[in-house]
Amino acid sequence: MLAAYTRARRQTNIQYIDMPEQIRGSYQYFTQSEVDRLRHAGYNGGFTALEDAVGAYVKGFLDRTDRFR
DSSP: OHHHHHHTTOOOOOOOOOOOTTTGGGSOOOOOOOOHHHHHTTOOOOOOOHHHHHHHHIIIIISSSSTTO
């Protein structure tokens, strides 16, 4: 989320709110991909860093007069 604010040149305004204990087990806090099987299958290309991908999205789509074109 910070990458989107940075690329949009906006000040961050994020407040963390603890997940209620009753529903905590139903949500995922952290995601990390494992690419071992992808490499084993023969993929030897690179990956785009999250910050770069978000930057391209903000610049290419959100930072336009008409976001739907």
